[in-house]
Amino acid sequence: MSGRIVGISGPTVLVEHPGLQLYERVTVGHARMMGEVVRLERDRSIVQVYDSTRGLAVGEPAVGTGTHFTVRLGPGLLGQMFDGLQRPLDSLRAEQGAFIQPGAEGSRPWAARALRFVATKKPGDSIRVGEAIGYVEEGAFRHPLLADQEGIIDRIRDGELDAEAPLAMLREGQQMFAFHDWPVRVPRPYRRKLTQFEPLVTGQRCIDFLFPLARGGSAIFPGGFGTGKTILEQSIAKFAQSDIVVYVGCGERGNEMAEMLDDFSSLADPWSKRPLMSRTIVAVNTSNMPVAAREASIYTAVTMAEYYRDLGYSVLLLADSLSRWAEALREISSALEEMPGEEGYPTYLASRIAGFFARAGAVETLDGRTGSLTMILSVSPPGGDFTEPVTQACLRTTGSFFMLDTDLAHRRHFPAINWFQSFSLYERDVSRHFDEHVAQEWSTLRQQTREFLQREASLREVVEIVGTEGLQDTDRLLMRTTEQIRRQFLMQNAYTEDAFSSPEDTLGRIRDILARHAAASERLAKGALLDELLKEGA
């Protein structure tokens, strides 16, 4: 069945096409651009188009595909860079040159790369759902292929992967394939969510020590422009202790992505020592790419992330920035002439955000493995004002919140995480783990650090009035120590060797600073001169 375009408004088209379904994928226009039904009426539906509608004419065809908007899951995703619709950017570039034309499809990455399947089961073996029947070596990564049904294997073959040819046949005639398609807006199922939390080490001292993250948890960091969101996202993408990293550049800069690719291709995962790209998938829809595809990009990414979670891995999803996704939602909503809520965002903004966050979690998979999906999302509040709807909606669902502070950023204190306003709900659970696995003193030292920073803040108020000269010696010593905490511990320059700090290094550093403080305090108490002490420790 097919239909035609009868109206065009911004990124949406009105089509006359009976028999469509809500969220059905539609090919739009002679250029065969991709679209998705977002509002359904008996004969006329509204389709959001994932390409620019510029030059599209009324009367051009619109054809329902009978399927939803899906991504393809299977071996070959790692190390790839996709757009928001999972079109491989390398193949788009090879086919069309430097600029992206509307309607292009791009060939799938696995078509270009030779991937071999190695069977670990043989004919006659019986298999359960979720059991591996073999694997594919994807660079340094061994990708298991899991049975999606039970039975006894009749035929199974090693060799080159082919999307069309089954890997194995069961006695009852069912076929098993290497790839499958999954609708991006439908969360992939699991058996149950786990409530025990393991830490997710990020390599950022301020986070790991003060506001630790948990695998399966979620974090947001809102901050005005230039406060270091992207650098933080990318640093975590490089150094986090995670099996798989999915990075979404959502409505941000093209040069940033070029920079990231450049960096990533020359770096190694500090934990496995393997090339960083071999654990990374990138999905990117820069700010000048079509806005509806930007809206879809985070769903494309989270679906790929869930797929690896279901294989039993720890997966980290980073998105920069969720605000750009929300703005895309707002642009589409306003083209649909929906009733606006706060600041023009659609009224369903908060529930969409909550629904997205719900896809994070540590889970027991359908076949009994343990996998986790952690989300770390940046938020770009207009004017750096955190009372705006996106930040507020996120705050209601997120497990941790790192507030990036414009003041700190202007002082070049990076990462500009405000240590008073930020929080992590995982702190208690995760601290135990650090105490047990890194050092007993972890929690104690953190408590002490917190107190010092608190006291510094009150002392600063005093200094504002009387100047440093008016402080007592013990207080001046404390201020010297907190200055060291800020400069040598909390600050972490992403452009130097210091960009990554292991939990042991993190602990060692703070332990040294606090030990020096204790020693100096003792000598001060015994009558040593403060000025001497300050000079020594400088």
Add this chain to the structure above:
Amino acid sequence: MRLSTHSYSTIRSIQGPLLFLDRVIEARMSEVVRITFPDGHEAEGEVLKIEDDLVLIQIVGESRGLDTDHTQVVLTDAIKRAPLSLAVLNRAFDGSFRPIDGRRMFIPDTWAPVSGFPLNPVARLRPQDLIETGLSTIDGLNTLVKGQKLPIFSCAGLPSREIAAAILEHARAGRSAAEGAAGGSVVVFVALGLTYHEHAFYQQALERMRGDSVAFINLASDPVVERLLAPRFGLTVAEHLAFEHGRDVLVLVTDMTNYCDALREVSAAREELPGRRGYPGYMYSELASLYERAGRIKDTPGSVTLLPIVTMPEDDITHPIPDLTGYITEGQIVLSRELHQRGIFPPVDVLPSLSRLMQRGIGAGHTREDHRAIANALYTHYASGRDLRRLEAIVGRDGMSEADKKMLDFADAFEREIVHQGTVHRDIGETLNVSRKLLERFGLTTP
């Protein structure tokens, strides 16, 4: 493609720059329309929205004199394109690409859609080659590189013009040997809503420039909608010169605040839901569609570097125009009213200023080995000196420690000697030398 010309006189209504046309067959989104007024003169327009046979058209130019009975509207079936050729060099055009320099229109080699196409992120070359501006606050502390977009955030009454002119006159792109033959840099100057006086000022600056230039001038008295078009012409020409002819193109757009106000005006006429301060909700995407056209391409010579000037309404950096700009560009150069009042030129406040692509553009092989350390030291010490000024205001200089007094003096000296350069132009070596000397004079650590 249509086989015949579609001409209509079925105007339903006209509201400001918007025209509703009825009973249209198969209109095309964004296609160009030609409007013939009852008195015979013509204007252009663009299709904004289509609902069945009702089409919304935005008129470029004056709508006074239109009527519903005698006005003719022709749908051309084509989207807006820019004529391209090396013959644009050293010419001046209005916001509709008509020559205003008294010479005839050139004959184009080719045409390209003015909205451009998004550059594939994997095709982008990471920007890292210095553009020297001659200003220490930029070259030394907020280094500009080829392919970057770096706005100047100004306030009403501050000398953003003089700074832009100084950059136009002195900007030099470092060239690698491989690119040597490509034929120098070009300035594309896009003026939006300029007063006549401002225009005259820039015209002189362009004349003093040594290299090639192209100008697109929309004056305050010119049609508002042309303000939305002129930067697209400028950028389309810039992409052509850069990526087809290997030139390093510096695009200077002034003033983006006028662009955004034009956007707001059209949005209000369309009765769209207003966002912050009345600017439309899609302003981020709209600005990104311009700013993101800066860049470089792998295996291709040439570059598009973008220097937009943004006047912050009410000196407010959180106003949507500078705010959304800052969220898209790779840093910002912020001017300060206070420094200006103290007679410092250029009055650049380096603390909120930032060049995000600086890291790769400086150091050994780019500028000088000690560049990063010098910049960091200047920055840190100046920031602490500035902090102490608040304390000084409360407790007085006498109540402060010797160390604190030294930092206060350093901050003053930094502003007078490094920030302030008057009309003197410093190359990068000189910038680093004077900075180093200043640090040494205060006994501050340098590498």
